Amino acid sequence: MSADNPDRPDGLSRRALLGRVTALGAFVALTDVLPSAGDAEAQTRRAPAREPLETLTQAEADNLEAITARLIPADPAGPGAAEARAAHYIDRALGGALAGSRDAYRAGLAGIDAYARAAKGAPFAQLAAADQDAVLSDVERNTATGFEGAAAFFNLVLSHTVQGTFGDPFYGGNRNFAGWDLIGYPGVRLAVAAEQQNLDAKPAATHMSAYDYSMFSSRKPAHGD
């Protein structure tokens, strides 16, 4: 399916480029240097710089960025987890609500990187997309030699990437409501009319966080919680 092909016509994969960018440690999102093909809006919309890290090390963050970008990749139909800033969501939550998973991320990200070097000869973030997918598939199936607990870590990262892509943007992910727009979620409403529940109704997207509503803005969860 061409729409899902992560490789660019120029032969350079988006992910390989991202790897080069992030390997330099640049606080730059992919879309700053590489507009996603076929998405006119994205080409005119500059994504913000990557946020300052709150919990992860730079190397861990680069690795995690690359992983989330393969779990839910950007494609011509729209942004993916990297653009939704799922990694930022995870980085923040690991200092709060997901603090119990901090050690699992330390070990798991190191495990993926070590396996990427052993199997493909380079750190995960610097691999081409196809090689990254192959590495992740091995991790998912628990066949990544030398990486104990690989499948459990894969499931953890996948579940958190989904949370960071489709959760309320208050928590640092789902940037520009990318996740909600992807699946057609019409958004948080405080009341829903009967006709909005008809089979063919298509309520307009609200593009509101729960905490954009004044009723809840004074009771925001603590940062990280």
Next chain:
Amino acid sequence: MATNLRRTDVVIIGLGATGGVAALPLAQAGLDVVGLEAGTWLAPADLSPDELRNNFRGWPQTVQKANREVPTHRPNASAPYSPRPAIHPMMNAVGGTTLHYWAQSWRLNPWDFKVVSDTRRRYGAAKLPKGTTVEDWPFGLEELEPYYDKVEVEIGVSGQAGNVGGKIDPRGNIFEGPRARAYPMPPLRGTGFTEMMAGAARSLGWHPFPGPAAITSGRYEGRSGCVYHGFCNRGGCHVSAKGSTAVTTIPKAQRTKRLTVVTEAHVTSIDVDAQGRVGGVTYRKGSEEFFQPASVVLLASYTYENVRLLLLSTSKAFPKGLSNNHGQVGRHYFSHNQIATVNALFPRNLNTWYGLPAQGIAVDDWADDNFDHGALDFIGGGNLWIYSDRRPIAAANMSTFGRAPRWGAQWKAFIRENADRGNTAYLQRTTLPYEDNYLDLDPAVKDPLGFPVCRITADYKENERRLADFTQDKMTQWYRAAGAVATQKTPVGTMGPTTHAYGGTRMGDNPETNVVDRWGFAHEVPNLGILGASVMGTSGARNPTLTAQALAWRTAEHLAANWKSIAT
């Protein structure tokens, strides 16, 4: 050393679904009641439409007592432990889990009260599953009917009656037992999807109807009607349409000036005097310890904590735990056989992004003993329930029906097309107690105060497994009739920590096999009452809360009417 507080008539441990109900008739009768609640009050502004917080993070703004006391589980005494969930299915707050429950508010059907005698009469004694310890309830539906009625009015239940005084109304559940009158409110409205499913059920010759909910379908007693915003499932209601005891019976009881609510009170033991009668309870609030003397104690925490507190409350009179000299505390435990379900994929968007789990359509044709089991190898049945409810993270976690991997470009394409095309039924089934399913104290795992947590040793048996398969087939048939292009049965699971936990302090006339008598008072401790689904001996095929609340009202009313004989 505990600070001794002033004596009160009644102390209630836990102001949730049942304690919050029982407080009202007691206070109205003029008794002084102290309600000890581990959690705090939550305001409507605390109940935000936030899927991450409500559904994934265990309500971080509430008191984290339950989440630190999650029971352990093993399927049987020689099996390894199951992974322990990080989040307890229940929460601590004034109103308890009624703040965020689904609020489906069913009455049990007549058969549920007399499973043993009805099964013997219709199919013969051999039809009862091997190893079950099920008994008939000490009374029938007709005894509980007035209390169901009182609670439905107090908390505000909407629904369509199917049987008023024996007159069947096909718009409601034609299988329900007779009601004295209609629900206080009409049912929640239908949606495009629920109407489509109702039509499909009728095309099969079944009898679909909108289910009852403790949620206002219009203005009721000063509360707003439901706004259908889609965060009811484990979320609270920001307009107080959900009939939580925090917005109904508890404030009403407070207005009598007879109820004192003590929040952040963590009860650690129920204490007895030399005669073996309950004298009060010990609790911690912050770093301080208090003893609250009372003439009567009502234990209303939750099934796991009810059992745990009894087992932790040892004394000379009760060396194996309070009211456990017959060894029945923790026995006859079962969790609802409701895990196995059916996922369906439709070829069109269903627009179920909004709504609530209680906004749905039920089919009871295959519940209880509403159909002939003569040629079947199980007893009981299931309530089939579909509803309008979807949130974005849950949508993204939908089954891919074998049509896409779990991640990557193909997954993304699948989810973009199908996020609003999946549906999952809620199938609740008859579940029975068995001799080797029970609760006790975990020998190793402790809570932060150093007390052992509750341990569940329990698993579903053949009757539950056959019944699960049968109801899944019926549900599949229903989805296919509505146009589903793919369906998928999910596994029956095991009896880990759940919101539908029954038994452990069962109600019955025989003190050899039951902890509480027909009024809800302990056979061994006459001034100790126990509230909650822990007293229920059968589950029926529907949510337990309204039954537990009706029983709580009945226990409280009995106490008030017989105060002298129970309290002294």
